[in-house]
Amino acid sequence: xxxxxxxxxxxxxxxxxxxxxxxxxxxPRPRPPTPQPLPCGAAxxxxxxxxxxxxxxPAPPPLYSPSxxxxxxxxxxxxxxxxxxxxxSWAPNRCGGAVVPRxxxxxxxxxxxxxxVGLVGDSLSENLVVALLCALRSADDGARKWKRRGxxxxxxxxxEDVVVAYHRAVLLAxxxxxxxxxxxELQKDGIKGTYRVDIDIPADDWVxxxxxxxxxxxxxxxxxxxxxxxKETPLVFYKGGKPIEPPLGMHDxxxxxxxxxxxxxxxxxxxxxxxxxxxxxxxxxxxxxxxxNGSCVSDRLLEEHELDSWFDxxxxxxxxxxxxxxxxxxxxLVGTDIQLLxxxxxxxxxxxxxxxxxxxxxxxxxxxxxxxMHWCLPxxxxxxxxxxxxxxxxxxxxxxG
Numbered sequence: 001x002x003x004x005x006x007x008x009x010x011x012x013x014x015x016x017x018x019x020x021x022x023x024x025x026x027x028p029r030p031r032p033p034t035p036q037p038l039p040c041g042a043a044x045x046x047x048x049x050x051x052x053x054x055x056x057x058p059a060p061p062p063l064y065s066p067s068x069x070x071x072x073x074x075x076x077x078x079x080x081x082x083x084x085x086x087x088x089s090w091a092p093n094r095c096g097g098a099v100v101p102r103x104x105x106x107x108x109x110x111x112x113x114x115x116x117v118g119l120v121g122d123s124l125s126e127n128l129v130v131a132l133l134c135a136l137r138s139a140d141d142g143a144r145k146w147k148r149r150g151x152x153x154x155x156x157x158x159x160e161d162v163v164v165a166y167h168r169a170v171l172l173a174x175x176x177x178x179x180x181x182x183x184x185e186l187q188k189d190g191i192k193g194t195y196r197v198d199i200d201i202p203a204d205d206w207v208x209x210x211x212x213x214x215x216x217x218x219x220x221x222x223x224x225x226x227x228x229x230x231k232e233t234p235l236v237f238y239k240g241g242k243p244i245e246p247p248l249g250m251h252d253x254x255x256x257x258x259x260x261x262x263x264x265x266x267x268x269x270x271x272x273x274x275x276x277x278x279x280x281x282x283x284x285x286x287x288x289x290x291x292x293n294g295s296c297v298s299d300r301l302l303e304e305h306e307l308d309s310w311f312d313x314x315x316x317x318x319x320x321x322x323x324x325x326x327x328x329x330x331x332x333l334v335g336t337d338i339q340l341l342x343x344x345x346x347x348x349x350x351x352x353x354x355x356x357x358x359x360x361x362x363x364x365x366x367x368x369x370x371x372x373m374h375w376c377l378p379x380x381x382x383x384x385x386x387x388x389x390x391x392x393x394x395x396x397x398x399x400x401g
Contacts, residue, residue: 044339047384050095051091063134072130074355076377080360083299090346100387101390102382102386105139112162117132120217120219122222129153150205172203180193195236196238214272221280254328258332276391284350297357300351311348326344
């Protein structure tokens with residue numbers, strides 16, 4: 001039987017293919033690149049797992065003074081006569097004894113060139129944005145106030161064309177006042193009116209900026225209580241333009257708003273935008289609520305073993321709200337690409353760092369009580385800024401923003 005002979009023109013490609021396969025199989029395969037460790041402060045866990053330590057000597061002076069033009073008087077504790085807070089830094093357990101480095105304002109602005117950072121929420125987001133604005137101004141004397149696109153407070157940094165702004169939306173969802181029209185109804189149950197909350201409609205303050213910012217940080221929580229919305233002026237929740245039946249209580253209303261707003265953010269904010277949700281900032285009232293002689297005149301940090309007795313809802317204390325709201329936030333963010341920025345734990349220790357009685361306004365304590373909710377500036381929010389800056393910078397340097 002005659003042998004089957006392949007033409008030379010067919011043998012050459014087959015031979016070359018075999019040789020290339022043998023060469024590839026014998027060559028060492030390239031190793032995947034070794035992942036670089038996250039800088040201290042850039043991991044989401046860094047704020048939730050660590051301790052306060054004395055700032056390494058020599059402790060640098062604050063990045064800004066009481067004369068910062070972005071400052072708010074009620075938090076300007078040094079100007080208002082409060083003694084300077086102890087120089088402390090946050091040391092995440094992941095960092096092997098190192099502390100979160102202070103924001104490099106020059107480097108941050110350079111990395112953020114042409115970008116925009118937005119915060120949306122209540123006055124604790126304003127507390128944070130004031131610290132960030134004053135820190136960044138140390139690197140750009142030409143910084144000026146910026147209140148466009150519905151911003152409540154903000155700054156423009158011309159050196160690198162950067163915008164940082166805060167939009168006030170205390171419930172995140174739209175809410176409107178509806179007074180009782182008939183006096184008989186008022187006499188009947190004492191209700192003066194209701195606040196209609198449309199759980200599926202964002203507040204006007206931020207509905208049109210979802211695609212404007214490269215970084216968005218959200219929060220809500222401090223208005224979800226009966227001293228903001230009393231029995232005489234309750235919240236009534238609507239969906240699709242109709243009241244939700246049966247009516248929702250305060251905490252259940254918070255849960256549905258959180259889920260609805262998280263869904264809206266997922267739908268309307270571009271995927272390339274860094275989306276963070278800041279957890280609750282804890283209060284430190286001792287001896288009573290804000291309107292019942294609650295005080296936070298203290299220079300002492302809480303110990304680890306004291307935290308649960310102060311903040312765990314099981315103990316029913318006056319400062320339990322933060323952890324209750326955090327549980328609802330964590331539940332609402334499941335399955336989304338919104339990252340949780342947990343600043344609660346590190347802040348729980350700092351009973352020493354509130355404005356308390358140093359409010360800068362005559363008779364303010366008599367009228368409003370001590371401020372044991374917001375923070376002195378300079379103070380704890382500066383460390384929030386350091387952590388936030390580390391995470392934003394890491395995101396930008398990865399080329400995601």
